[in-house]
Amino acid sequence: MSLTDIQDITTQRMVEACRSRNAKPTLDSVALALLDARFRAFEINLRIDAVIAGVRGVTRNVEVEAVA
Numbered sequence: 053m054s055l056t057d058i059q060d061i062t063t064q065r066m067v068e069a070c071r072s073r074n075a076k077p078t079l080d081s082v083a084l085a086l087l088d089a090r091f092r093a094f095e096i097n098l099r100i101d102a103v104i105a106g107v108r109g110v111t112r113n114v115e116v117e118a119v120a
Contacts, residue, residue, distance in 0.1 A: 063099045066091060067106035077108040 066086055075085035082104050086096045096103075 060099070060102075062095065063102045063106065066095075066099060066103045070103060070107045075107055077104050079104065082107060 066089075069089035069091070070082050070085045073085040073088060075081040079100065082100065083096060086103070087093075
């Protein structure tokens, strides 16, 4: 799963749907919220990891301190 997956418009809409339904960042909660929002099962299957990360508010930015 790459960072661009979270930036996909469909994934963003899925994250918004989960947040509006107060889904917890768990597989069951997110999947049920997406089904309730009438997303298709194959869309959910393709993007579930990115949606859970979006619900958590996780970003994939990592800071590395350079040692000289």
